[in-house]
Amino acid sequence: AAFGSLSSRLTETLAKLRTKGRLSASDVDGTVREIRRALLEADVSLDVVKDFTANVRERALGEEVSKALNPAQQVVQIVNDELVRILGQDQRRIEFAKQPPTVIMLAGLQGAGKTTLAGKLAKWLAGEGHTPLLVAADLQRPNAVNQLQVVGERAGAVVYAPEPGNGVGDPVKVAKAGVKLAQQRQHDVVIIDTAGRLGVDAELMKQAANIRKAVNPDEVLFVIDSMIGQDAVATAKAFQEGVDFTGVVLTKLDGDARGGAALSIRGVTGKPIMFASTGEGLDEFEPFHPDRMASRILDLGDILTLIEQAQKAFDEDEARASAEALMNDTYSLEDFLKQLQQMRKASNMKSLLSMFPGQSKQMKEAVENFDEAQLVRYEAIIQSMTPVERRQSKILNGSRRLRIAKGAGVTVTEINQFMKQFDGAAKQMRTMAKGGMPNMPGMAPM
Numbered sequence: 001a002a003f004g005s006l007s008s009r010l011t012e013t014l015a016k017l018r019t020k021g022r023l024s025a026s027d028v029d030g031t032v033r034e035i036r037r038a039l040l041e042a043d044v045s046l047d048v049v050k051d052f053t054a055n056v057r058e059r060a061l062g063e064e065v066s067k068a069l070n071p072a073q074q075v076v077q078i079v080n081d082e083l084v085r086i087l088g089q090d091q092r093r094i095e096f097a098k099q100p101p102t103v104i105m106l107a108g109l110q111g112a113g114k115t116t117l118a119g120k121l122a123k124w125l126a127g128e129g130h131t132p133l134l135v136a137a138d139l140q141r142p143n144a145v146n147q148l149q150v151v152g153e154r155a156g157a158v159v160y161a162p163e164p165g166n167g168v169g170d171p172v173k174v175a176k177a178g179v180k181l182a183q184q185r186q187h188d189v190v191i192i193d194t195a196g197r198l199g200v201d202a203e204l205m206k207q208a209a210n211i212r213k214a215v216n217p218d219e220v221l222f223v224i225d226s227m228i229g230q231d232a233v234a235t236a237k238a239f240q241e242g243v244d245f246t247g248v249v250l251t252k253l254d255g256d257a258r259g260g261a262a263l264s265i266r267g268v269t270g271k272p273i274m275f276a277s278t279g280e281g282l283d284e285f286e287p288f289h290p291d292r293m294a295s296r297i298l299d300l301g302d303i304l305t306l307i308e309q310a311q312k313a314f315d316e317d318e319a320r321a322s323a324e325a326l327m328n329d330t331y332s333l334e335d336f337l338k339q340l341q342q343m344r345k346a347s348n349m350k351s352l353l354s355m356f357p358g359q360s361k362q363m364k365e366a367v368e369n370f371d372e373a374q375l376v377r378y379e380a381i382i383q384s385m386t387p388v389e390r391r392q393s394k395i396l397n398g399s400r401r402l403r404i405a406k407g408a409g410v411t412v413t414e415i416n417q418f419m420k421q422f423d424g425a426a427k428q429m430r431t432m433a434k435g436g437m438p439n440m441p442g443m444a445p446m
């Protein structure tokens with residue numbers, strides 16, 4: 001997972017302090033040295049590392065630690081503060097134009113994730129009540145226009161693209177026409193996808209700069225693959241000079257990015273990280289909050305993002321309906337099936353689960369091994385039942401179970417286990433829904 005090794009190095013280093021009462025200067029120096037090494041190994045730029053460790057050292061040797069009731073905890077707080085600082089301190093939101101449409105231009109290397117991001121942004125903006133228009137001004141990559149159309153469709157957003165074979169040449173014209181169309185059709189946000197190259201080159205920069213000049217965007221988002229490691233700094237600087245972006249989007253934070261790009265980019269460019277992309281799915285995207293990211297790196301948990309994502313993942317009406325069913329003792333396999341399907345829609349289940357704070361090693365492993373196939377099997381089992389069986393599972397006798405097992409491609413033993421777990425879990429949830437205290441927490445059976 002993102003920041004995995006950096007995260008465990010930092011938490012291990014800080015955990016060593018916990019056994020000590022007072023911290024000597026050499027304790028502090030040892031800790032700072034380990035932090036420095038962990039950051040360098042995560043490909044964080046040298047300037048940022050120097051700045052970071054100097055601040056941590058100075059504060060850790062100061063009064064706030066020597067006077068603290070719990071010095072080790074205070075050092076964790078300092079490292080957390082400094083992480084928040086190098087990640088940009090405050091969340092930076094999109095600045096919408098006073099006079100719509102707000103124009104957002106995307107720039108970055110090919111493969112950084114611009115086109116995917118265009119779809120994610122569009123979907124997210126639509127969810128916030130905006131009416132985005134996507135503009136396909138990447139006329140370099142053969143399939144880019146088509147890809148944007150596909151992504152746009154999935155996001156439920158309108159896509160403006162030049163007719164194939166007609167005016168294919170000029171991305172500046174396409175971008176301008178897109179903005180004009182947005183004005184005419186009253187889209188309040190325009191997202192312009194631009195071409196990328198595999199490496200930074202002069203022509204690419206010139207094209208991006210020309211688009212920027214032509215449409216005068218409110219935001220220019222530099223999209224960067226978090227996994228590019230040490231090249232991040234040079235690439236970011238080149239784009240800063242070439243197009244002068246207003247904000248950064250980190251992509252592929254789900255991969256095993258070491259964290260270098262994320263931790264360096266603000267310090268190197270002075271520009272805020274505004275969004276993070278954490279997977280290929282359109283919902284795997286979130287506004288970037290420096291404080292929450294720091295908490296995740298230090299394994300302090302990120303409950304807020306977790307709650308926000310869970311709320312998005314679970315349809316409100318469905319959630320209410322199943323709560324009501326529980327209250328009325330009518331909660332059935334039919335309701336459970338709906339919940340399962342909702343859970344599977346949250347395709348980023350793993351990243352959701354990993355946001356729980358202070359997870360033990362076992363818990364982490366359980367999350368890592370989280371078996372989505374199990375959800376699929378449960379679904380298959382319920383789907384092999386008749387509607388009556390789903391509502392009144394009491395009638396499931398031996399021959400019915402055999403038939404269901406065949407239909408779902410599982411054994412009768414598995415059906416028996418499943419039913420036993422379901423009955424137990426449903427009972428527990430009923431108690432919970434009625435305000436009682438269950439033996440075990442859980443929002444869905446199993």
Ligand code: GDP
Nearest residue numbers: 110111112113114115116251252277278279280
């Ligand atoms: P572009 O050339 O900059 O437009 O990049 P694309 O949007 O085509 O993305 C390149 C590849 O990266 C595609 O296969 C995407 O599905 C994938 N991708 C984009 N964002 C993410 C992300 O956050 N996580 C992962 N794992 N893959 C991503």
